[in-house]
Amino acid sequence: MGSITLKQVTKNFDDVNVIKPLDLEIKDGEFIVFVGPSGCGKSTLLRMIAGLEDTTSGNIEIDGQDATHTPPAKRGLAMVFQSYALYPHMSVRNNIAFPLKRAKVSPAEIESKIANAAKILNLTDYLDRKPGQLSGGQRQRVAIGRAIVRQPSAFLFDEPLSNLDASLRVNMRLEISELHKSLATTMIYVTHDQVEAMTMADRIAVFNGGIIEQVGTPLELYQHPVNKFVAGFIGSPKMNFIEVPNTETNETTSLGVRPEHFIISQDAGTWAGKVGVIEHLGSESFLHVTLTNGTTVTVKADGDCPLEYGDSVFLTAQKNKVHTFDTNGNTIKVNN
Amino acid sequence: MSIKNNTRSTLIYTIAAWTVSSMIFFPILWTLITSFKTESEAISATPTLFAFEWTLVNYLDVLSRSPYFTHFWNSVVISLGSSLVGLLIAVPAAWSMAFVQSKKTKNLLMWMLSTKMLPPVGVLIPIYLLFRDFGLLDTKLGLVIVMTLINLPIMVWMLYTYFREIPGEILEASRMDGATIGEEIFHVLLPIALPGIASTLLLNVILSWNEAFWTLILTAANASPLTAFIASYSSPEGLFYAKLSAASAMAIVPILILGWFSQKQLVRGLSFGAVK
Numbered sequence: 001m002g003s004i005t006l007k008q009v010t011k012n013f014d015d016v017n018v019i020k021p022l023d024l025e026i027k028d029g030e031f032i033v034f035v036g037p038s039g040c041g042k043s044t045l046l047r048m049i050a051g052l053e054d055t056t057s058g059n060i061e062i063d064g065q066d067a068t069h070t071p072p073a074k075r076g077l078a079m080v081f082q083s084y085a086l087y088p089h090m091s092v093r094n095n096i097a098f099p100l101k102r103a104k105v106s107p108a109e110i111e112s113k114i115a116n117a118a119k120i121l122n123l124t125d126y127l128d129r130k131p132g133q134l135s136g137g138q139r140q141r142v143a144i145g146r147a148i149v150r151q152p153s154a155f156l157f158d159e160p161l162s163n164l165d166a167s168l169r170v171n172m173r174l175e176i177s178e179l180h181k182s183l184a185t186t187m188i189y190v191t192h193d194q195v196e197a198m199t200m201a202d203r204i205a206v207f208n209g210g211i212i213e214q215v216g217t218p219l220e221l222y223q224h225p226v227n228k229f230v231a232g233f234i235g236s237p238k239m240n241f242i243e244v245p246n247t248e249t250n251e252t253t254s255l256g257v258r259p260e261h262f263i264i265s266q267d268a269g270t271w272a273g274k275v276g277v278i279e280h281l282g283s284e285s286f287l288h289v290t291l292t293n294g295t296t297v298t299v300k301a302d303g304d305c306p307l308e309y310g311d312s313v314f315l316t317a318q319k320n321k322v323h324t325f326d327t328n329g330n331t332i333k334v335n336n
Numbered sequence: 337m338s339i340k341n342n343t344r345s346t347l348i349y350t351i352a353a354w355t356v357s358s359m360i361f362f363p364i365l366w367t368l369i370t371s372f373k374t375e376s377e378a379i380s381a382t383p384t385l386f387a388f389e390w391t392l393v394n395y396l397d398v399l400s401r402s403p404y405f406t407h408f409w410n411s412v413v414i415s416l417g418s419s420l421v422g423l424l425i426a427v428p429a430a431w432s433m434a435f436v437q438s439k440k441t442k443n444l445l446m447w448m449l450s451t452k453m454l455p456p457v458g459v460l461i462p463i464y465l466l467f468r469d470f471g472l473l474d475t476k477l478g479l480v481i482v483m484t485l486i487n488l489p490i491m492v493w494m495l496y497t498y499f500r501e502i503p504g505e506i507l508e509a510s511r512m513d514g515a516t517i518g519e520e521i522f523h524v525l526l527p528i529a530l531p532g533i534a535s536t537l538l539l540n541v542i543l544s545w546n547e548a549f550w551t552l553i554l555t556a557a558n559a560s561p562l563t564a565f566i567a568s569y570s571s572p573e574g575l576f577y578a579k580l581s582a583a584s585a586m587a588i589v590p591i592l593i594l595g596w597f598s599q600k601q602l603v604r605g606l607s608f609g610a611v612k
Contacts, residue, residue: 052508073514085509089527098523102514146513 269314
């Protein structure tokens with residue numbers, strides 16, 4: 001079991017309210033990702049769930065039991081930190097054994113659990129090494145191993161891949177996803193990287209300024225963002241926003257079009273513009289087009305796109321792929 | 337051109353470093369040399385550096401006249417005892433200041449440090465009276481207490497600086513892993529901070545060993561350490577420079593040797609946290 005329920009949870013640091021009253025239901029076995037810009041409160045909320053930060057008001061329930069004031073070790077959760085937080089003076093074996101020793105598990109059982117975790121995480125050859133003798137990826141595996149052996153009801157990951165280089169990050173991303181499939185344990189994963197969120201999550205919670213803007217599956221968020229913030233945050237390259245005057249209300253409306261939803265023509269279209277820098281990625285190209293109203297938009301084109309810097313083009317949004325936002329940034333119409 | 341400049345500046349710095357070091361070391365060297373002279377040579381109007389008749393008579397005199405090893409043992413007990421008791425108090429204090437900070441932590445640290453700015457003579461009377469009333473005068477226990485209190489601010493500050501360098505996430509991880517506060521300190525914090533704790537201990541042993549103000553005032557015969565032993569050679573009978581030097585040499589050599597072998601640790605300890 002590993003269901004977690006947050007009821008009207010808030011957090012204040014002195015007079016600063018970093019988490020505004022917030023409700024969230026995390027289902028057993030779910031992989032939920034908290035995503036948002038720096039300082040949005042996602043890590044604070046994770047630490048509150050872990051018990052490392054006090055909850056100012058509201059309730060945190062784990063498996064139906066109120067755990068708001070339960071000490072971290074008694075919550076049955078395991079946490080993997082951004083900095084790995086391994087014990088540098090202990091070998092890999094002792095790092096993994098540490099939580100088991102605290103739980104007074106028998107030496108024989110400790111050994112078998114270590115062997116099992118090391119096998120899952122390819123750490124068998126490194127058990128007698130100290131963390132300082134391991135690479136970043138191996139250290140993160142040890143941190144995960146230390147979490148696995150406790151057989152927690154949920155895993156909490158606080159930006160665990162931030163310190164790894166790009167290629168290793170992709171590998172570890174896959175490994176964590178596979179681990180989730182094999183363990184089928186609840187995982188809460190905090191990241192500011194929306195690619196990680198999109199690729200790993202069953203559901204994503206998008207945070208902004210201490211509130212959750214939207215919770216949903218990656219595709220729900222991508223296709224039906226509730227506001228301009230979510231629309232701009234989810235998707236890479238990000239959604240383009242073009243301001244257009246609304247003749248009915250005399251206000252400005254924002255149209256959101258994703259880079260892959262533009263039709264490029266050299267003859268006619270809704271918006272005229274000039275091609276700026278072109279980023280060729282092989283399989284696709286990204287054109288940075290400056291429209292006549294001064295807005296620069298990113299347009300996804302084929303890898304062998306023949307256009308060049310300075311060419312005049314016309315852009316038209318694909319039918320039913322335009323998102324419309326009111327002056328407050330809320331979605332007023334999604335045509336798809 | 338720049339290589340030439342570099343060589344010149346290296347030369348200047350080297351000369352400056354040797355000059356300053358020699359100036360600092362000269363009194364110790366002079367004491368050591370004087371300890372091997374006769375009393376008449378020690379007060380000679382034309383002092384000699386090496387060209388004199390070397391003798392061990394001062395050391396033999398000092399050893400036969402005073403119980404050197406009793407004073408030495410007192411010094412060991414007082415300096416080690418106060419440093420160990422100090423650590424027992426300073427480790428939890430520094431842990432809470434480094435990892436469970438409140439708004440007042442910085443003020444508390446500054447207040448602790450400010451007590452070091454107080455001239456010791458300012459609290460001489462109350463401490464003396466307290467010692468008299470509690471029967472602590474001329475006892476090793478009394479000196480251990482005083483030395484612990486005197487050096488506690490430095491110990492807390494040094495350990496605090498060390499602990500601040502340890503990522504808080506490691507301790508949080510241990511909390512998540514089920515460690516109690518005691519287990520967190522003993523199994524995680526102390527082993528990681530061992531170099532810092534060692535240098536704190538070392539520095540406090542040296543400071544306590546060299547402390548003269550309180551040891552001279554609060555001891556008479558039973559608990560007097562080596563500092564009191566040195567002072568006993570500037571007596572109403574007159575100043576015996578050669579014997580005084582021999583006594584000084586015997587008092588400082590143990591701590592000099594300890595300092596020499598642990599200088600790397602000490603320098604690291606004192607400069608820790610200065611550069612990130």
